Amino acid sequence: MSSYSLKNQSKTQLNTIKEHYQAFLQPKVPAHALFVAKAPGVTVTAYHSGTVLFQGNNAETEGNRWDNSSTSSSTPSNSTAKKTSSNLPTGFSQWNVVGSDEVGNGSYLGPVVVCASYVTKEQMPLLKELGVKDSKMLKDSEIIKIAADLKHVIQYQELVVTPQKYNEIQPNYNVNRMKVALHNQAIYLLLKKIAPEQPQGILIDQFTPEGNYRKYLSMEKNQVKDDLYFTTKGEQYHLAVAAASIICRASFLNELKKASQELGFNVPSGAGKPSDLAAAKILKRGGIELLSKYAKLHFANTDKAKKLLK
Structure with a gap:
């Protein structure tokens, strides 16, 4: 599905566009949106900020109808891009990118969730309108809401490793090998989803040196080796990683909520004293x-919880 976006549209222009698509206006409007219209071959979403997003087979045709700008920007090719201090090519933030991140690896209770998401340049205005940014800057309630919206907008692949499954495979996988396997599998499955379209790059929120990642990658069956980029705080360099992080975090929070409902008391995240007390219960x-159904047993919290019962 193609997309086209306009920016900085005046209120008068937004009203003109709305009037044009009057017969196709939808009753349900996303957060921050002014209106949504579903016309033949195109869905038009206008935002109070002045951004208008066209999606569908006729997106470019309909977008050009309203585009009076004289300037346009193009995405730099991989071959001509220059490296920046973050080891990412110049202009990388505007590339069509698959980004991956994980949540839950450092939490004693709850699953490990890995997500890979595909974000194109054309989708970026919409993601910004939805509030996509570093998940650490968002409240849990905001994360859950934004994630729900994101899942209707972008292509993504999520893997949830329950504590029970984690405990089964952990003896044969150290933490980094497990994370490499999960990131690679999520990326591999997402690339199959979006084929024949291909991203210009794949950005992994770095958790181990690249050489170490590739060492463990060589042990995997379906290896994604090309166009890989690594950087810490990846969500600051591309919305694809930020989106993946939000989807991961929302799923992790939902799993903790589910566990809390099953057990009848709050199941906390992290690996501190509250986790020890919950594990003891x-x-x-x-x-x-x-306990093996809710906790990663190799954490030191298991022994601490046992001592609390003595």
């Missing part, structure tokens, strides 16, 4: 077998 109720 679980142990008292159903022993290590029940």
